[in-house]
Amino acid sequence: MALRHAVLAALLDGELSGYQLAKAFDLGVANFWHALPQQLYAELTRLEKEGLVAGREVVQDARPNKRLFHVTADGLAALERFAAEAAKPSFVRDDLLVKVQAADHLDTDVLIAGLAERERFAEAKIELFGGLLRQMRGDRDEAEFLRHGERIGPYLTCLRGLAFERENRDWCRRSAEILRARRHQSRQAAEDATSPSSSSPARSRP
Amino acid sequence: MALRHAVLAALLDGELSGYQLAKAFDLGVANFWHALPQQLYAELTRLEKEGLVAGREVVQDARPNKRLFHVTADGLAALERFAAEAAKPSFVRDDLLVKVQAADHLDTDVLIAGLAERERFAEAKIELFGGLLRQMRGDRDEAEFLRHGERIGPYLTCLRGLAFERENRDWCRRSAEILRARRHQSRQAAEDATSPSSSSPARSRP
DNA sequence: GCATGATACTCAAGAAAGTGAGTAGTCAGA
DNA sequence: TCTGACTACTCACTTTCTTGAGTATCATGC
Missing domain, CATH: 1.10.10.10 (Winged helix-like DNA-binding domain superfamily/Winged helix DNA-binding domain)
Known part of the structure; x- marks a missing residue:
């Protein structure tokens, strides 16, 4: 409700x-x-x-x-x-996290693509929130606005949104890098195992 | 689904x-x-x-x-x-944020209490996630585990959870501080306006 | 020796959220 | 002049989530 x-x-x-x-x-x-x-x-x-x-x-x-x-x-x-009323704790519910949870059993390329898309989305929201915050505080600086601004509620929630999307972006970027590095390793390993110095087709599934 | x-x-x-x-x-x-x-x-x-x-x-x-x-x-x-499939963007849905959005029209004490409670909750989850991460990576350090660990999916999602709860905690702490500072100011202002150096009962609603 | 809490589930009902389709006028650009 | 996008809403339906209650056994502690 x-x-x-x-x-x-x-x-x-x-x-x-x-x-x-x-x-x-x-x-x-x-x-x-x-x-x-x-x-x-x-x-x-x-x-x-x-x-x-x-x-x-x-x-x-x-x-x-x-x-x-x-x-x-x-x-x-x-x-x-x-x-x-007591606020009920807010739980995570995110398709992308479900996919990453299963990362070790799924196609890495697909996951990396999903992470990249979410990263772009987060970046767009960061821009958006940044603009909103600037607009709300006008010509004042943030500390001043938070002390004396008339309506800080929306500003505070917007700050939360900004922090969330930043974390999102950073996590997506880092996770994708990690998956890429592991994919590279497993390719190397596969090539070394079958025929060293051959150009076997790169498989993304480890 | x-x-x-x-x-x-x-x-x-x-x-x-x-x-x-x-x-x-x-x-x-x-x-x-x-x-x-x-x-x-x-x-x-x-x-x-x-x-x-x-x-x-x-x-x-x-x-x-x-x-x-x-x-x-x-x-x-x-x-x-x-x-x-394309992951649908995950949106925020949080009782507490709704309350903070309305901060300028509500009782500040109640909000600060809510923020403090959420901060404690976040702290507890940070502890929990920290322990889980240690358990998953065992004796390896994080970089090593992320490079060569066998199952990193759960580790990555747990990292996301940890980052989320840290942001949560920090935001709660900061928002509560800001609200406290403003409450203090408005009390001061009220006291100065009505009867300087009197001990009028402290009202929390600005 | 009795309450409490953990293990291990099931059933039913209702509230909340999501999906798909449709109406109807305005305006800008190709 | 036709297409697509924007403003401004409505109706009907389905899925998902939450709430509350109930069953049964065993272990633990007071």
Whole structure:
């Protein structure tokens, strides 16, 4: 039941439409939760029914009309109650880690490709988060902003996201290097064993 | 559908019972996926029905009998196919981050308590992962183990888990410090504004 | 000698999350 | 003028995850 609280937390920063919310929760920027548009529209409907958010119709001429939502007093109270609950530990759940766990039994090339792709993805998010942080703190330096800035919540979660993606990138890079080195070794070994100084086709499966 | 592949990956390290698997996937050690016992038993049943794992009954006298599972050739092929698919990016999903996102609107004390608790949790996992890594590499040093060790998959995922928990701990510590400093400031400001050199009760909500 | 906790599982129900498809207008570029 | 991308949403369905309860035996400690 944390999606609803994530929505409430996101709406604290100002009125948003379901569509804007969806963009924030979907690719990239979701540095504290992730959800798809359909989930968000559904959750907004529920939240409005329960009076935790309120929406107002905004008529637009060049585009479809939209509804902007904001958090009500009840909504804020619900968030407050949520914050007081014990946070359940957040567990890792990552396809790529599952693959690496099985590394010793799988095709190394495929894994290295996966690691490289994830590294690029992480790099892109690092850029994105860096830009977001700069934007949030404006012309102030970080220490100053953290001391006196008005809204540091999003800044802190963004810092977490940045650190996460940096670790991700570094780990991907290092793991790929290790796998490459081992692949190279096993090729060498195979060549030495069968016919020294021959050019046997390079196999990636050790 | 990654749970099934996580189970397969876990079983590569040797035969395990559902119960042993459950312990590995539950608290702590699950450094590449997390799941509850019920899910695992259900998944094992499905996997066995599809021939991706095979179980054998082990009769015990001092304890209930158990079934040990291992991955079949079909299971390994399924893992191989899974590895070749594009890994979907793993998104953050963390109660605590949701709370911090809303930090500027919530009770600071409650948040700091949450951060402290998570920090302790992270510290415990760091210890745990450190021990696991030592155990896996035995008497070799890390570089040597990563070059020539026989099974590095679990080692690499454990390294990822360790890095994650370190970042977690550091971020919790730093965020809590920042919030404490701001709380202190706002108290000061409040005291200065109402009655300088009076002992007004300290409020934590800025 | 009785509670507690570990081993070893199973069943049922419900909440949450993910997937796929569809509507409908606007705008920019080929 | 047609294609594709963007804004702005909705409906229906399936899979996955979580919660709670229950069974049975054995070992350990108070």
